[in-house]
Amino acid sequence: DAGVTQSPTHLIKTRGQHVTLRCSPISGHKSVSWYQQVLGQGPQFIFQYYEKEERGRGNFPDRFSARQFPNYSSELNVNALLLGDSALYLCASSLNRASGNTIYFGEGSWLTVV
């Protein structure tokens, strides 16, 4: 079975632009979370979605938004990009929203803002 898949794998954007990152969870998984990992740091939680509703949000500005579709795939959108948004964006999926489940990560999308 395919794992968590993310696209694009790498992209370069200019300050002020908008970016959309996509994620397909493992088949049967209904919960998707997004994390930002800046170079040299551990990942930081951005959002969790379950059954198409936002269930958790980290300490990120309103420029960050996400949604989950009926097939449980998800998009992360970032508006008005800043240089500091340059990072690896990781998507994770789990069977449901309960904390007792193993969380599986994708390979990430590398975003560079210039």
Added chain:
Amino acid sequence: KQEVTQIPAALSVPEGENLVLNCSFTDSAIYNLQWFRQDPGKGLTSLLLIQSSQREQTSGRLNASLDKSSGRSTLYIAASQPGDSATYLCAPGEGSSNTGKLIFGQGTTLQVKP
């Protein structure tokens, strides 16, 4: 606010050594704790998940223990191999709101020399 610390930040050992990676967290109200491995430029691979009611989990040469009351977890790697070289991250699952949110430390970067 949960804070996670991993010691040491970096570790270099000769092949064949047994080693211990340490993780401490400030809030003992966690649902579980997960250990991950991250290769350079890649996503996270789940190694072990310990539920809050468990004391340890084992998978092959890996053994993870959890002492929730003292806010500590250790990852024991037996008979280390060059292929074990990677960054190891521990992540307690946030217990208060059941969002499935993981809080990460900065990781321990391990190099195993042949």
